[in-house]
Amino acid sequence: MSAKHHFADRTNQGRLKCYRLGERKERRFLLEDLLAYAPSVNIDISEAGLIAGAVNRNDSDLQCGHPHYCSQYRNTGEQWTMLKPHLLNHLEPGAVTVYLYDGGVQRIEDWLAGEGHSSTSLQAQGILRLIPADSIYLEGGVKLVGCSSFWKSIISNCEALGVERLLITGEMNWATSEAPGTELLLQYEQALDDIAAQYPWLTLLCQYDLTRFSAATVFDTLLIHPCVQLEQSSATGLVVQS
Known part of the structure; x- marks a missing residue:
C-alpha cells in the first residue's frame, strides 16, 4: 500500500482528521492531529523504557526495529528528555557521539554538566565531537553527495579506530533556511x-523543533523515519511499504 493510499484509508476510517483544500480538494493535516496519530499506530514506551534514562543501545533499537530516529519537540526540556538516553548511552569507552548543533554549545554543555560530565573532557578524549550544523549543510548549499560522503568518512574513521557504537545526531533547524538544497531534506533523510x-553499530537521531517546521514537513518526517520519538512515547514511523 502506498503512503497516499495508507492515509486515505485512515482518514476515511475517521482515525486521522484531514481537510480538503483548493480546487483539487487535496488532503491537508493539522500538526497536532499528526502527532496524536503517530503513537496510535504502533508501540508506546513507558517511562521505564527509552524515555527514562540511559538504556542498552540494542534494546532501544529493538523498540522500533531500526536505528534511525526522529525526535520532535517544542522546547529544550522536551529535546533533552528525548536526547538524553541516546547521548548518555554513547558517553562510554568504545562509543563516540558526533553532534551537529544549531546556535551555541552552552545548552549542550549544561545538559552534560547536569549529568556529571564535562564537555571539554569528553571532547579531549574523542568521545564527543561538537560541530556547527551550518558548517556542514549551509556553506555552499546542501549537496546530497557531499553530505553522504561526509558521514561515510566519519563512520569509516570510527570503524578504523575500533569504535563499537556510534551516535550521529543533528539539530535540523538548518533545513528551515532558504539556502540552496534545503528542499532536498527528504532525499537527505532517505x-x-x-x-x-x-552499520548495525550506528544510531542516527534527527532532532526536529516543532516550532520551526511546518505541519507539512512534520508529516513528511513521519513518513521517512522508521522510528519517531515524542515527549512521552516512542513509536515506529508511518513508513509504508509500496
Whole structure:
C-alpha cells in the first residue's frame, strides 16, 4: 500500500482528521492531529523504557526495529528528555557521539554538566565531537553527495579506530533556511536511512523543533523515519511499504 493510499484509508476510517483544500480538494493535516496519530499506530514506551534514562543501545533499537530516529519537540526540556538516553548511552569507552548543533554549545554543555560530565573532557578524549550544523549543510548549499560522503568518512574513521557504537545526531533547524538544497531534506533523510541500514553499530537521531517546521514537513518526517520519538512515547514511523 502506498503512503497516499495508507492515509486515505485512515482518514476515511475517521482515525486521522484531514481537510480538503483548493480546487483539487487535496488532503491537508493539522500538526497536532499528526502527532496524536503517530503513537496510535504502533508501540508506546513507558517511562521505564527509552524515555527514562540511559538504556542498552540494542534494546532501544529493538523498540522500533531500526536505528534511525526522529525526535520532535517544542522546547529544550522536551529535546533533552528525548536526547538524553541516546547521548548518555554513547558517553562510554568504545562509543563516540558526533553532534551537529544549531546556535551555541552552552545548552549542550549544561545538559552534560547536569549529568556529571564535562564537555571539554569528553571532547579531549574523542568521545564527543561538537560541530556547527551550518558548517556542514549551509556553506555552499546542501549537496546530497557531499553530505553522504561526509558521514561515510566519519563512520569509516570510527570503524578504523575500533569504535563499537556510534551516535550521529543533528539539530535540523538548518533545513528551515532558504539556502540552496534545503528542499532536498527528504532525499537527505532517505540517504541517511540507507546508511543506517549498513552499520548495525550506528544510531542516527534527527532532532526536529516543532516550532520551526511546518505541519507539512512534520508529516513528511513521519513518513521517512522508521522510528519517531515524542515527549512521552516512542513509536515506529508511518513508513509504508509500496
